Amino acid sequence: MTTLPLILMLLAAAVLVVIGFRALNLPPIIGYLLVGVVIGPHALNLIPDSEETQHLAEFGVVFLMFSIGLEFSLPRLFAMKRIVFGLGLAQVVVTLLLVLGASLVLGLSWQAGFVLGGMLAMSSTAVLSRLLVERLELDAAHGREVIGVLLFQDLAVVPLLVLLPALSQPAGEMAQTLAVETLKAAAMLGVVIFFGQRLMSGWFFIVARGKSSELFVLNVLLITLGLAYLTELAGLSLALGAFTAGMLISETEYRYQVEEDIKPFRDVLLGLFFITIGMLLDLQAVAANILSVLGLLLVLLVVKLAVVVTVSRLFGSGAGTALRSGLWLCAGGEFGFVLLARVSDLHLVDDEVLQVVLAVLVLSLLLAPLIVQISDRIVMRFVASEWLLRSMQLTQLAARSMGEEKHAILCGYGRTGQHLARFLEQENIACLALDFDPERVREAAAAGEPVTYGDCARRETLVAAGIGRAHALVVTFSDPQATARVIHHVRELRPDLPVVVRAAEESDVERFTAMGATEVVPEALESSAMLATHALALLGIPMHRVIKRLRQMREQHYVLLRGFFHGATDTDSLDEADQPRLHAVTLGTGSSAIGVPATELDLAGVSISTVRRRHVGRLELTQALAEGDVVVLLGAPKALADAECRLLGL
Template sequence: MDTLPTIVMLLGASVVSVIAFRSLNLPPVLGYLLVGAIIGPHAADLVGGLTGAQHLAEFGVVFLMFSIGLEFSLPKLYAMKRIVFGLGLLQVVLTLAVVTAIVTTLGMSWQEGVALGGALAMSSTAVLTKLLTERLELDKAHGREVMGVLLFQDIAVVPLLILIPSFSETPERMATMMGLAMLKAVLVLSVVLFFGQRLMSRWFFIVARGKSAELFMLNVLLITLGLAYLTEVAGLSLALGAFVAGILISETQYRHHVEEDIKPFRDVLMGLFFVTIGMMLDVSLVIANAPLVLGVLGALLIVKFALVLGLSRLFGSTFGGAMRTGLWLCAGGEFGFVLLAEMRHLKLVPSAVLQAVLAALVLSMLLAPLIVQYSNQIVLRFAASEWLMRSMQMTQLAAKTMNTEQHVVICGYGRTGQYLARFMEQENVGYLALDLDPERIREATAAGENVIYGDAVRRETLAAAGVARASVLIISFAEARTSERVLEHVREINPALPVVVRTLDEKDLDALLHAGAAEVVPETLETSMVLASHALRHLGVPHAQVLEHFRQTRIGHYRTLRGFFHGESDAEEDTLDAEEARLHSILLTDGAHAVGRTLGELALDKHVVEVTAVRRRNVRTLEPAADTHLGAGDVVVLLGTPSALAAAEERILRG
């Protein structure tokens, strides 16, 4: 089949799947897999087989491995070495051993067992990292264990991609191939890393000096694909070269810029890769072997959960914490699909077994968010120590606030929370801070500060912190969605309590005010006001006048400061949300629909757009009235999201 129709079909299917699964709040990867199964050769066969699509999908694996390389940090590995090379290593090795034992017992070869064990040992870095971030559990004990194990799994894919191809050969040939592959890998990695680290920073400096976004992007693609090609020529995998390229760039100051530039390529091509994985799924064969699929799924979830639970306990976790880590890691992951694709290419595993494992991985990833969502309830149901620990935490928290009234509750004790606490202390105002970082709490309590371990997102924590008797609550972290959940609980416990919320910019200001915040403090706007106050003082403007101006600005919820004109640098730095409100100027030429009409007649509020100013003959009128007549040559300044601005501009110019 021609390449262009294949690309169009895959892109169309990908767009539909992402829209559908995002609307259901499910990982898009599952949508890709489902669409692949529908359009693949075993179902509708809309793309004429796998061959054309797989060539595109290979680049998805390349960019995924490149991204993993970018995240590869020696200091990070050293800081987490006990979890990564202890818990992570043992989890992968023991999963390989258990799966190999089961497979050989069923009459298959040990090579097939190791290959399948590698695929089943993986968990989803993309899904679990997103869930940990959304649930603010990265700093919790089980969050650190999950991240450490995921990091080792990502690293383990590299030797597995070298090892698995040798399994399709005879034992003598396999030993030779493995030895040769390992030798090549060591030589290539040694040469590239030794010389590459010296050259990469200098080369990127030369490229960056050109101050061209497209030159920088071309250079990233050249390095990624160039090193992938070199490792393939050396008889190794494309993925290994991409991984090495990521490691090299991770040691430079351009790492974060590269990560943002490569993200669109990675996400699109990875989507195509998962579509091709879905195309491998033979639904009729899966249904015919449903008992086998469910058996593999059950074994996967139970065995991985039991292994991680036991290992986490071995490494000192409580039973409840170990259960949480096991529940988070028991499902499969995207690298399992990468290894299955390699097995299919080498015809290493019987088709029925491959289909059963593939279907089990897909189902496990569908179940992963649900397992995580109910993990706390499961742990509390089976771990008696969790009830005791939770009860002790709440008792300790309640004891601290039992005789306290009119105090301040500070949610989050990071840098901002600590500065707030110092202000309260200087004014002799009692406060209690809640935080989830054990190390930070240990240091702060040793210094005599009033902070305690507690999750502000939980209703019972807020109740124990004395929110019903507090005078004000401050949310010091800039996570809008999490802040809304805290506000919801506060409204239930003490609807009259004023809540002050921190946010990064004006994007979430209205939503937080609507959720019940008494005051919302956008960092970017407040920083601008502080800078302005210093500048105006040096210009001789009376301090009282400046303070009054700022007071009125805050009373109006920063209305006069909202929005900014979007430029190329904002797009390049990826600092602007796609649907964040921005300012846009429209020049009214002769024949424009708005000429001769009033702002009220245009009814721009229907498009959720505000007119912030009208400029006429170099005179600018701020917040013009609805009866303002517009004429040719006027410039109308609008505030709204990009989509709303486009509709309003169409209305103004064409009617």
């Protein structure tokens, strides 16, 4: 097959798998591997295992290692040194030594055992970091351990790739080759560290002065591929050069722009790389050794779990944290495939053994999201202290909220939550904030802030926070999955409770509204409103017209604020008790408004802002009201009281 049809076939497969796996909310890496298995030479044979395919795979590895170098940050590593160079180093070394020992017992060479240990010690940075973000566990104790171990594993890949060519040499030449390779790598890194950063920063400054995005991207590609080529000429791996290029750029002020520009190339080439890895898998060989595959898979999961749990406990972590970290890290990872591809080229391990290991890595990567999903249940089942800790946290939260009534529950106590708490405090409204970051909770609580530790996406946490007595709930973070879980639990527990949520994307507004959110505040809308306000003012538009435009825009987008803006300045002269406000009324059994459309209700001095129905969300005002509907009214307090009596038939 020529190069163009090969690339077209790989691109078509990549597009289809990304569409399918994104729809299923699964990591695309798994899809790439499965596509490679199907279209490879051992299945449908649509794409042969050719030299062109291997070249594409090499480019994928180059950009993967460049990304690792780009993430390399000495301050970050220093801040996490105990986890990265303590827990991470111990996990990789112990796992590698255990695999090496088992390989020697099974009759394999020590070189084969060493490289197999390196492959199996790795976990998936791409899959696990994504899951940590989605589950809001990045700042949890086990989240920090997982990230620290993954950082060390990423760094460990570089010396392993440098050492692999030396391990393939005859015994008499191996020591000399290892020494030469190590010295060359050390010399190169030394030159880079002492001279490269200043040169790189100056060169990027010259390129950036051209103010051309095309020139900037071309420069990044030139540096990445150029350094990779130079290291190959020096007898080292392409990966080391790419890693070095990323490391140099990471210490410049252009790092984030480079990261954005290189991402499309990296993702596409990585997808092609994982497809080529899948093409290596021979299903017939796997079927013939299925017992070995399943046995090794079980051993891998159990051994890595035991290693991480043991090491984590030795470093002072609690039983629950250690077990969670072990469950997250027990599966294989993408860098295992990177090492496997290189080992296959160097023929360090028999093909039959490689097929078994490849199958185990693929299966473990498939199982990784499932293991993470059930990790909480496993920890609760086997760690008694976790039950006690969770119970104590809920008890403390319940005790904290016991004296609160008609309070506001704030989900999240980041900058947005802290600003909101200040507003509520100024209005003498009691609030209770929940946050999942123990460090933030500790510091805020020490400062006397109304915050306590708790995962607001859990039903029992909301109950303990006094949701049955609360007057409102506000979600201040922008994670869509967690926000959806909060809305779901709130609507089950308190259908009438006003819920205001924050949305990072416009696409989430309708979804959250349909789920039952009283109001959804899109970040983009408020940002554009403030930008427009300042821009119009600086352009000389009179301030009263600027404020009028701002009010009109918000009135159009926020249902609950409709009616506040027309003649809003007229309310300035009213007493505080006569100021218009919102009030929610739940229609109970026998309410006179049941069966009547909201538009036909005669509520003197009061307007209806919105109507919500459980499991339906916001209703049109022309729809007939039913029992359990929540009617949100706008008006002065006395008029609101009269309107509530009319609605309920009192």
